[in-house]
Amino acid sequence: MAPTTQIPKNQWYVAAYSAEVGEDLLARTICGEPIVFYRASETGQVIALADRCVHRRYPLSKSSRVGDTIICGYHGFTYDSGGTCLAVPGQARVPRTARVKAYATHEQDSFVWIWIGDADPAPVSGIPRAPWFASSDYTTVRGREPLKARHSLLLDNLMDLSHETYLHGGYIGTPEVAQTPITTQADEEGGVIRVSRHMDDAECPPFYAKSTGLTGRITRWQDIEYFAPCLYQLHSRIAPAGVLPPADGRPDDQAFHVEVGYALTPETETSTHDFWLVARDFALDDQWVTDFLRENNREVVMQDVVALDLLEELIAADGDAYQELSISIDAGGLAARRLIKKLLEAS
């Protein structure tokens, strides 16, 4: 019996930011698979190969790149960018089976996506979009935190923002977030969960007060879209209290829009790459706002990281002696779990 995995295979996952992949060999474990990434000299395409030499398991990421080939640092097995072995030591003939897996990749909206699974890659047209992260109409700050907690803990966290009031009080949380009911919509066919919380007359938390300059009460909308398994988007709209989007389709230019994104990529069964991004459509060139949002959002992310790392430790320590209890605010999280379960069964 194979060990139970909680990681859906035959899916596209975010492996890196585009800017992370260049000339140097980059080692990263995605969904339990050790992979080496680099960018092809001529085409600029992102190459992703299994990070274990076929000979004696040595990591190609600890080896030398010569042109677009990698020469294994232990015995010199040499691979091209398609994973085919071109040369081995001590003999002219290269065994036919000498090849490492080459992964399909796709770059879009500042992300490098990778196909994990043995099936043929699904069409890249199905990869969810997040155009603002690569658009000049927005200014984006971002980061990547190593999370020593499983994918489902981060997913739980993001699907229920009522925790902002408690874990992120003084940053993005105010009493209204926990008090305002949510609406949840699950598109199981399309693999998307939508959770909305519209606060019509709310306190403005420091995160938004300092970045927008708003001083009074606000209308605050949080519209979550989760594209399982990897991409999470929080469409955030902030405006003075009472200011709604124009009904006639004119631009919503009395409001501030912040697009918060997370890519949740399992590193192993119990650790996760936590990619986070914050794009705004205002104060585009204001460096102070950029620095403030980067610093402030990173602190919020780290508050989650500390809490989720702790929960992962507790799971390891407590064993099965825990039965959780869910309430209305968990509707989004539970719907997301059902989606993941469906993807697991299909993979």
Next chain:
Amino acid sequence: MAPTTQIPKNQWYVAAYSAEVGEDLLARTICGEPIVFYRASETGQVIALADRCVHRRYPLSKSSRVGDTIICGYHGFTYDSGGTCLAVPGQARVPRTARVKAYATHEQDSFVWIWIGDADPAPVSGIPRAPWFASSDYTTVRGREPLKARHSLLLDNLMDLSHETYLHGGYIGTPEVAQTPITTQADEEGGVIRVSRHMDDAECPPFYAKSTGLTGRITRWQDIEYFAPCLYQLHSRIAPAGVLPPADGRPDDQAFHVEVGYALTPETETSTHDFWLVARDFALDDQWVTDFLRENNREVVMQDVVALDLLEELIAADGDAYQELSISIDAGGLAARRLIKKLLEAS
């Protein structure tokens, strides 16, 4: 099949010193159960709650205390001092099953005792007494060391004081301790083991020479009482050689009495809270003696901690490839093990 435990349940254990529990939330794992402790504002009673929110396992000890309630730091589930959930985010109705376990506690002789187990608490009148630790007729020094070794290793250690000669030479050990035979008496019904070693003409170890001022040979009595599973007492009587207690019941005022206590509380299957206390009925206000006994006894305790932590590492490393060999000095330790085994079978 449940994993085998070596921790008897349905027992009173020492969880803390009374002085450790106050306004702040105190996290401590007792017998494998994570618990948060605090003292009620009005009654001063020690509150002990399961340290895991029912919602998503977050530790209440990492949360906020407001009055006598705890508000979970993750999503705001709010508990009263009886463990009942009073409020949850996003909805008015609190699920009926939203409650964390509240433990029975009892304060006595400077200790906070806690009842561990699913059965109703046994009457507190059955908790063993050690009145000297809270009496003005004695001066007490004490400490608590985290021991990375199982309860049975500390119990073995304490039940056979012949190790004082070797592990604690220069502190409390002299050749006579190892040489003098012991008498052992097991009261299995009452759950008490008594081990006595009466040395009539013994060298005075530095621990007693410096604290009492005795300079010559001594009569040294060691009378152990072990109240399974948690409380260990060593009634120690030191007097000039030949000075016995008056036969006619007059006060034994030619002798120095030291009451050494240990509370051995399992933290997990392989770690233990090592509470230790030394009470004396002489030089009550002599700060030098107080400091000397505190420092000296802590060094003795740490010699044990180092040795027992090492033994626990060896158990982990060696696996089952070890068969121990017992001799006469082990009578007390073996009797104590039988008692623990009996408690395990009953729990």
Next chain:
Amino acid sequence: MAPTTQIPKNQWYVAAYSAEVGEDLLARTICGEPIVFYRASETGQVIALADRCVHRRYPLSKSSRVGDTIICGYHGFTYDSGGTCLAVPGQARVPRTARVKAYATHEQDSFVWIWIGDADPAPVSGIPRAPWFASSDYTTVRGREPLKARHSLLLDNLMDLSHETYLHGGYIGTPEVAQTPITTQADEEGGVIRVSRHMDDAECPPFYAKSTGLTGRITRWQDIEYFAPCLYQLHSRIAPAGVLPPADGRPDDQAFHVEVGYALTPETETSTHDFWLVARDFALDDQWVTDFLRENNREVVMQDVVALDLLEELIAADGDAYQELSISIDAGGLAARRLIKKLLEAS
């Protein structure tokens, strides 16, 4: 079912250099067995006893040596150099079964060999020789590195020197090592594998150029003899290109000879004592050459240690999801594995 071991028992292994064993108690785990070593006062013989007191498992190596006896540091059980218990605390009679295992040892060629296994020791005449390491005709440098990798990873490494080109480029590797084919001869009966690589016109690597003073191309012979399971020898001959050994039996004095030795002793299933030695028959008194070879060879050894420790980590992390692929250069390593397998089946 006993856990599968990869360590052949009923074999002689190198436990230490002779110079490491003296008056002090030396703790070392050999083939998973914790052992304490010391040298007898009168005979100078190396004593090797199981490093666990029979009473409560305390390590004798943390105890006191008095004459040739060891007095356990916990309760004073006293053992003679044959492992027999002479005294216990609190009673005159010593239990007959109170004895720790005494291991057979044999000193030869600067090594302390120890017999691991329950069978009677095989005759010491069968222990492989390496006389140069204790001969005044050679100057030897040596070391011992703790390797956090299993025996088979070090064996693989040493049996295939084509890795010198990649892992040790700039030290002992040159392109010719990887390019030149090998001849392999397995003497399964005698328990010896021989692998030879004779390069007739090769670049001289810095390791040999700086130590011999040779400046041009060289004839470089690498003749490996592996005496399973523990002793590995590399007979290295370096001479100006074209200079072969005299056919008429005259001394091969136009060549430089370097005897490289490794003793590969399992510490546990996944860690190894990596003893290494380099003996030379030239520049015997040249301290600069001695220092250079010691430093340089240690760096080469550490390059292997880093690589093999990494492979051991990958084995632990990757689980069974790896199928290695062998080629011609692996003939020696595969023959060595077959030999180990045979020894395992016999033990």
